[in-house]
Every structure is written in structure tokens, then in C-alpha cells.
Amino acid sequence: MKKINFKTDTxxxxxxxxxxxxxxxxxxxxxxxxxxxxKIILSLFILLSIILIVTSLLSEVKDSDxxxxxxxxxxxxxILCICYVVGLQMIGFIITTLIFIPAVMLFYxxxxxxxxxxxxxxxxxxxxxxxxxxxxxxxx
Amino acid sequence: xxxxxxxxxxxxxxxxxxxVGVIGGLVIGALPGLNATMAVSLLIPITYAIKPSAGFIMLxxxxxxxxxxxxxxxxxxxxxxxxxxxxxxxxxxxxTKQGRGLxxxxxxxxxxxxxGAVSGFALLTISPLLAKVSLMFSSAEYFLVAIFGLxxxxxxxxxxxxxxxxxxxxxxxxxxxxMDQITGQxxxxxxxxxxxxxxxxxxxxxxxFSISQVMVQAENYLEIxxxxxxxxxxxxxxxxxxxxxKELIKLIPNFIRSSVIGVIVGILPGAGGDIGAxxxxxxxxxASKNPEEFGKGSLEAICASExxxxxxxxxxxxxxxxxxxxxxxxxxVLLGGFLVHGMVPGNQMFTKNASITxxxxxxxxxxxxxxxxxxMLIARHVxxxxxxxxxxxxxxxxxxxxxxxxxxxxxxxxLYIMLVFGLIGYxxxxxxxxxxxxxxxxxxxxxxESGFLNAIIQAKGQPMLAYYFSRPICVIxxxxxxxxxxxxxxKYIRKK
Numbered sequence: 001m002k003k004i005n006f007k008t009d010t011x012x013x014x015x016x017x018x019x020x021x022x023x024x025x026x027x028x029x030x031x032x033x034x035x036x037x038x039k040i041i042l043s044l045f046i047l048l049s050i051i052l053i054v055t056s057l058l059s060e061v062k063d064s065d066x067x068x069x070x071x072x073x074x075x076x077x078x079i080l081c082i083c084y085v086v087g088l089q090m091i092g093f094i095i096t097t098l099i100f101i102p103a104v105m106l107f108y109x110x111x112x113x114x115x116x117x118x119x120x121x122x123x124x125x126x127x128x129x130x131x132x133x134x135x136x137x138x139x140x
Numbered sequence: 141x142x143x144x145x146x147x148x149x150x151x152x153x154x155x156x157x158x159x160v161g162v163i164g165g166l167v168i169g170a171l172p173g174l175n176a177t178m179a180v181s182l183l184i185p186i187t188y189a190i191k192p193s194a195g196f197i198m199l200x201x202x203x204x205x206x207x208x209x210x211x212x213x214x215x216x217x218x219x220x221x222x223x224x225x226x227x228x229x230x231x232x233x234x235x236t237k238q239g240r241g242l243x244x245x246x247x248x249x250x251x252x253x254x255x256g257a258v259s260g261f262a263l264l265t266i267s268p269l270l271a272k273v274s275l276m277f278s279s280a281e282y283f284l285v286a287i288f289g290l291x292x293x294x295x296x297x298x299x300x301x302x303x304x305x306x307x308x309x310x311x312x313x314x315x316x317x318x319m320d321q322i323t324g325q326x327x328x329x330x331x332x333x334x335x336x337x338x339x340x341x342x343x344x345x346x347x348x349f350s351i352s353q354v355m356v357q358a359e360n361y362l363e364i365x366x367x368x369x370x371x372x373x374x375x376x377x378x379x380x381x382x383x384x385x386k387e388l389i390k391l392i393p394n395f396i397r398s399s400v401i402g403v404i405v406g407i408l409p410g411a412g413g414d415i416g417a418x419x420x421x422x423x424x425x426x427a428s429k430n431p432e433e434f435g436k437g438s439l440e441a442i443c444a445s446e447x448x449x450x451x452x453x454x455x456x457x458x459x460x461x462x463x464x465x466x467x468x469x470x471x472x473v474l475l476g477g478f479l480v481h482g483m484v485p486g487n488q489m490f491t492k493n494a495s496i497t498x499x500x501x502x503x504x505x506x507x508x509x510x511x512x513x514x515x516m517l518i519a520r521h522v523x524x525x526x527x528x529x530x531x532x533x534x535x536x537x538x539x540x541x542x543x544x545x546x547x548x549x550x551x552x553x554x555l556y557i558m559l560v561f562g563l564i565g566y567x568x569x570x571x572x573x574x575x576x577x578x579x580x581x582x583x584x585x586x587x588x589e590s591g592f593l594n595a596i597i598q599a600k601g602q603p604m605l606a607y608y609f610s611r612p613i614c615v616i617x618x619x620x621x622x623x624x625x626x627x628x629x630x631k632y633i634r635k636k
Contacts, residue, residue, distance in 0.1 A: 012571050016306060023313065023328065030327060034320040037589045038313065038327065045309040052302050074355035074566060081351060081538055081562065085555045088542060101535040108531035109365040119532050127543055130186075 009056035016049040080104060097124050141495050148499035149506070153194040158507050161201025162514055168202065169209020170522050171533070172219045176206035176470050178353055181345040182537075184477045185544035192481045193496045197503035199477060203470050204453040204504070205511045207413055208252040211446055212522050215244045224413025224452070227421045227445035234437035245519045246381040247442045250388070251395070253512030255447035258399040259406065259454025260505030267501070270462035271487045277463075279598055280608055283591030284617035286584040289465040291624040292408065293472075294577045301628035303573050311581020312588060314339055321590060334553040341476050343545040343554040344561040344582065348575055349473075350541040351562025354534050356569060364530050382516070383439070394424055394443050402448035406455020412468035413449040420448030454504065461489045461497060464587060469576040475583055480548075 024042040027035045080103060087096030101120040148154060168179040180199050187195025210222030215232030228248065235244040277285070290312070294304030317328045318338030329336050357364075383391070398420040405416035424444030425434045434441045456467025457474065464485035466472040478485060489497045545558040568575055599607035608614045 008571065012573075026328060031323065031325055033593075034323050034325045034327060037592060038316045041309050041312045041316070045306065045313065048302055048306045048309065052306065055302065070359055071570065073358040073361040077355050077358040077534065078351075078559075078563060078566070081354075081542075081559060084538060085542060085552070085559060088546070088555065089552045093543070097539055101539070104535035104538070105531045108361075108529070108534070115532065119536070123536055123539055127539065131543060131547060 007056050007059075009059075010053055013049045013053035013056060017046060017053065020046040020049055076107065077104075080107070094124060094128075097127070141498070144495035145498045145502065148191070148193045148495065149503055151191070151194065153190050154197055154499070154503060157190065157194040157198035158201050158503060158510060161198040162205050162507060162511050164198075165202040165205025165511075166209040166212075166514070166518075166522050169206035169211075169222055169225075170213045171209075171528065172213055174353070174533075174537075175210075175222045176203050177473055178349045179206060180470055180473045180477075181342070181349045182540055182544055184342055184345075184473070184480070185547045187477060187481070188548065192483065193499035193503070195481075196474070196477065196496075196500045197507065199474060200453070200457070200500065200504045201507035201511070203474075204252075204256045204450055204508055207449045207453065208248065208446075208511055208515060209522060211248045211252065211449075212245060212519055215248065215442075216241055222413070224417050224449040225445075226414060227417040227449075228442050230435055231438050231441040234435070235439075235442075238437055240437070242381050242520065243383070243439065244437075244442055246516075247383055247439050248446045249512055249515040249519060250383060251398075251443045251446035252450040253508055253515070254395050255399050255402055255450035256453060256508030256511065257505050258395075258447075259403050259451040260501060260508060261454075262403045262451075263454040263458055263504065264498075264501050267458050267462050268490050270458060271490045274463050274486045276613060277486075278611075279591045279594035280611060281591075281613050281617065282464075282587050283595055284608075284614055284621065285463055285465055286588040286591060288617055288621050288624070289459075289584060290577060290580055290588075291621050293466075293469075293580050294574075300572065304577050305625075307568070307573050307575070308577035308581045311578035311583075312585050314344075314578070314582045315585020316589070321586065322593070334557065339582065340549070340554050340557055341582065342480060342548055343558040345473060345476055345579060346541045346545050347558035347561030347563075348565035348568075348579060350537055351558060352565030352569060352575075354537055355562065355566040357530055357534065360530075387439070391440065391443050393427070394440055395447055397423060397427070398444045398447035399451045402451025403455035403458075405448070406452035406467045407458050408467065412456070412470070413452045416452040416455075417445040417449040420444040450508070457504075461485050464584075466580065466583075469579075472576060472580050472583060476579075479583070 020042050024039065024046065027038045027042060030038070080100070084096060084100045087100065098120060101123060102116050105116055105119070164179065164183075165176070168174045169176065179202050183199060183202065187199065206222055207224050210220055210225035211228045211232065214220040214225040214229035216236055218229055218233040218236075220226045220229045232241075232244045232248070235241060290308040291305065294301060294306075294308040315338070317335055318326070319336060320327055326336060401420045401423060402416045405419060406412075421434070421441055421444050424440055425431045428434065428438075428440055430438065430440070452468065453470075456471040459465040459467050460471045460475055461478070462485065464475065466475045475485070483489065483493055483496070541558065542555055545554050546552065548554060565575055568578070595607065596604065602610075608618065
């Protein structure tokens with residue numbers, strides 16, 4: 001009997017299986033005609049996630065392990081992005097961007113102060129001209 | 141009509157759009173970490189405010205020039221700016237080490253220009269014919285074509301076919317979210333108003349490709365804060381640049397073969413520049429009189445891979461504008477762009493929208509030639525762009541993405557969608573789940589579902605299998621779908 005190991009893909013398959021099952025249950029609440037296509041798609045989805053689980057259990061190739069430490073910095077960036085969007089919503093483009101660009105540059109420990117000012121102003125000016133004047137699209 | 145085409149092409153907007161596309165494409169292509177898919181998705185919102193012909197000329201210019209720019213980085217600093225340039229990196233960098241880097245760039249310039257222009261001509265000649273074929277298409281055929289596109293892109297992109305198909309299905313599912321087209325019933329929206337009319341396409345695209353990319357780059361945080369300069373970017377290049385006439389004549393068979401390979405690979409839905417480049421590389425090696433030079437600095441090799449990867453660009457647009465099936469990931473993004481402008485792929489592109497379509501195609505051919513000329517002028521300096529610190533790039537990309545996503549509907553909610561898809565996109569990449577099938581599924585869901593349901597109606601009570609098999613085009617499509625699903629299976633069994 002081949003060795004069965006749980007790998008990243010296995011957990012992934014299980015998660016996908018759960019997601020698929022959840023939505024499949026949801027689709028039963030829909031009227032018949034609208035639920036047909038989703039039901040087919042979700043059923044295939046569940047089938048394939050089971051295949052994924054099985055093939056990864058049987059596979060002898062070592063998967064890349066998912067280390068939580070790897071996602072630390074991307075998460076920081078993501079949170080910065082959330083702040084940016086919220087800022088856009090509440091304060092508007094110019095001020096939020098004014099704070100945001102230096103914030104990210106600080107995060108990456110860039111040391112050239114001139115770059116800070118130059119890039120921030122440059123980007124804001126560029127976007128402003130491009131969107132407001134040339135393209136006549138709205139800015140938040 | 142041709143008068144309109146001409147006036148479209150010489151309008152100021154088109155000329156500026158083309159220059160922006162060419163220079164932007166060079167810079168973005170040369171920057172490792174940014175790719176054409178991301179650039180095109182970022183710039184689609186800008187096409188809203190300008191004429192569609194100008195807008196798409198810009199996007200397609202970026203598409204083809206980005207591959208060229210990526211090759212410059214590949215040759216000089218052994219870091220392909222885009223995956224399609226990986227084949228060039230091998231021989232290109234070898235030539236750089238021999239002091240012949242400039243020759244390699246010269247070859248790339250000529251090859252990319254020829255490959256791109258040839259694919260533009262293919263686009264011009266083949267598409268109208270294929271569009272007529274699409275007239276024979278009815279609901280059943282469209283459904284199958286959508287499925288075919290998804291199976292190919294799921295099977296080929298990123299290795300694991302099961303994951304590819306899973307992501308295609310996931311995309312289709314995402315497409316069902318929101319109001320159903322026929323009955324208006326809300327599906328899977330859980331009371332969230334934002335998605336009641338479906339997931340907005342462009343913000344999802346921008347999130348999935350651009351925001352996730354910025355997050356992926358942040359993983360190298362510890363390396364980044366060291367602020368290292370990339371080696372090789374300070375090298376002063378000298379020596380011969382362009383290939384001589386004699387060399388060019390000897391390479392004609394190579395150019396022809398590689399262009400054809402590139403166009404065909406491009407037409408195949410799902411196969412992109414990287415596949416075209418490697419296939420052409422191996423074919424050139426087989427046909428070469430000096431195969432042992434391949435890998436050690438063979439100009440023939442560069443000619444093959446570069447001609448092919450640019451030829452893929454035009455080829456991938458052929459099924460896009462005739463059948464609505466994108467030939468590559470970037471083409472999927474272009475599809476989104478077309479749909480948003482109300483340009484429906486198919487015969488319409490050559491009848492109602494003919495002047496726009498032909499403007500775009502001819503603009504594309506011109507852009508390739510412009511690329512060659514611009515390349516000859518500034519190629520050696522382009523690589524310095526790779527030194528721009530991520531510290532500056534990241535915030536700029538985020539700002540561009542956000543404003544772009546916002547500008548479409550003026551809705552902040554689109555920005556939150558962008559963030560959500562950024563997160564989803566990031567985790568998909570962490571788990572090696574390919575993103576292209578998801579976007580394609582999202583894009584193609586309306587086509588697939590309406591095709592499916594309408595086919596049932598049109599079958600008028602016949603059992604569905606009998607109906608599908610009674611239509612010749614459907615049978616061909618079913619066979620192709622079956623082949624695409626079975627071939628990864630065969631590969632898997634062979635490995636055991």
C-alpha cells in the first residue's frame with residue numbers, strides 16, 4: 001500500500017470541497033431554471049476537488065509547504081491597500097495618495113528623501129492631469 | 141470604410157496611444173515582476189475616455205512590445221521581464237557574456253518586429269474568414285466553444301490540469317453570482333448589494349492581476365530592503381548591433397517557420413507566448429545546421445524564440461475577435477476590454493464595427509514596425525529601468541490600479557471588489573492555482589450559460605446528446621474538448 005501523506009494540495013482540496021458543497025446547498029434554494037447551470041458547475045467542482053485530494057494523497061512528490069511567515073509582508077501591503085481605499089472613500093484622492101506613497105516607500109525603507117517628494121508629487125500630478133484634464137474621468 | 145480606418149489611424153489620439161503603448165510596453169516588459177497581462181488590465185479604464193480604436197491600438201501595442209522589452213532584460217541581465225522571454229534568456233545572456241549582447245538585442249529587435257508584423261497580417265487575412273464561420277454558430281456551438289476555451293486554458297496553464305479545470309469552474313461559478321439574465325433572480329449574492337448585478341469585471345481583473353502581483357513582490361521584503369542594484373545594468377554595450385543582410389537572408393526559413401508556429405500557438409486558446417517561444421526554439425534546433433550552439437549563444441535560437449513569441453500576440457487575437465475565445469491570458473483581458481466597450485466578438489466586428497476593428501488590426505501592424513524602429517534607437521538604455529526600486533513601483537501600481545478601477549463606474553464599491561480579488565488572487569498564487577482560467581470563466585459565463593440553456597430550448601425536446609451530435613461543428617468541438625481533457629490524463633498515467 002502506497003504511503004499516504006497529507007500535503008498542502010490535500011488541504012487545499014478539502015477546503016475547495018467544502019466551499020463547493022456549501023454553494024451547492026445554496027443553489028438548491030433557487031428556482032429550478034436558474035439553478036441548473038450553477039448546480040452542474042458546482043457538482044463538477046466538487047468532483048474535481050475530490051480528484052485533487054486523492055491525487056495529492058497518492059502522489060509522492062513533495063509539495064511546497066505553506067509557511068505562514070511567508071505571507072507576513074504581503075499582508076502588510078494588503079492592509080496598506082485597504083487603508084488606501086478607505087482613505088479614498090473618506091478623504092479623497094489627493095490627500096490620501098499624499099500619505100500613502102511615502103508610507104509604502106517607508107515600509108520598504110527607501111532612504112532617498114528626494115525620491116519621496118519627487119515620486120509622490122509626480123504621481124499625484126500625473127494622475128490628476130491624466131484623469132481630470134486629458135481623459136475627463138472622475139477621481140475619488 | 142477604409143476612409144474611416146485611415147482617419148482613425150492618423151488621428152492624434154491613435155498616434156499618441158501607439159507611442160504610449162510602445163514606450164509603456166518597453167518599460168513594463170523590461171521590468172521583471174511586471175507583465176503584459178497586468179499592464180493591459182491596468183490600462184483598460186483609460187480606454188474609456190478615448191476612441192475605442194485608439195484605446196485598443198494602445199493595448200495591443202503594449203501586448204506585443206512587452207514581449208520585446210522582456211527579452212531585453214532577459215538578454216542583458218538574465219532576468220526575463222516576462223515568462224515568454226525565458227527561452228531568449230538562455231542564449232541571449234550567453235551572448236552578453238561573450239561581449240555580443242548588442243548583437244543579441246539587434247536580433248531580438250528584428251525578430252520581434254517581423255514576428256509581430258506577420259501575426260498582424262495573419263490577423264488581417266484570417267479573421268474575416270473565421271468570422272464568417274462564426275455565422276454558422278448557434279447557441280450550442282457557443283456553449284461548446286466556451287467550454288473548449290476553458291478546457292484548453294485549464295489544461296495548459298500552470299502545470300496541474302486538475303487545478304486548472306477547478307479554477308475554470310470557479311470562474312464560471314463567479315459568473316453566476318448576481319442577477320440571472322433570464323429570470324432576474326438573485327443568485328449567491330447573500331444580500332450584498334455590491335454584487336447584485338454580478339461581479340464587475342475590470343476591478344476583479346485589476347485586483348487579481350495587479351494587486352496580487354504587488355503582494356507577491358512583497359514576499360521578497362528582506363531582499364528588497366537591502367536596496368541592491370541589479371548586476372549587469374551598468375554594462376556599457378558596444379559592437380555590432382543589427383544582423384547583416386547575409387545573416388538575415390540565411391535566417392529567412394527560421395523567420396517563416398517561427399512566425400507560423402507563433403501564430404498557430406497564439407490561435408490555440410490558452411497557449412501563450414512562452415509556449416510559442418519554446419516550441420519554436422526546439423523546432424529551430426532540430427532544423428539547424430549548428431544545433432550544438434543552441435544554449436551557448438546562438439543567434440538562430442534568439443531569432444526563433446523572439447519571432448514566435450511576438451507572433452503569438454496577433455495569433456491570440458484571431459479567435460478572440462472572431463469567436464470570442466481568447467488565445468492567451470492577455471487576450472482574455474482584451475476580451476474584457478472589448479465587452480466593456482460593447483464590441484461583441486464575432487461577425488459583428490467585421491460588419492457593424494468593421495472600421496474600428498480594421499483600425500485596430502492595422503494599427504497593430506504599424507505598432508510592431510514602430511517597435512522595431514524605437515528598439516533600434518533606445519534598446520540598450522531600456523534595461524536601466526529594471527533598477528527602479530520596488531519601493532516606488534509598488535505604491536504607484538496600487539494608486540494606478542485603484543484609480544483605474546474607480547474610474548469605470550465612479551463607484552468605491554468597485555475598489556473593494558478589487559481588494560477582495562487581489563486577496564483571492566494572491567492566495568491562488570500561493571497555492572499554485574492558475575488565475576487565467578478563473579478570469580476566463582468569469583468572462584465566458586454568460587456565453588456558456590445562455591448557450592447551454594438556449595440549446596436546450598432549440599433542441600425542442602430532443603435528448604440533448606442527440607442534439608449536440610447532430611450538429612457537425614458541435615461534434616468537432618466535442619472531439620477537441622475530449623482531446624484536451626484526455627491528454628493531461630494520458631500524461632499523468634504515463635508518469636506512473
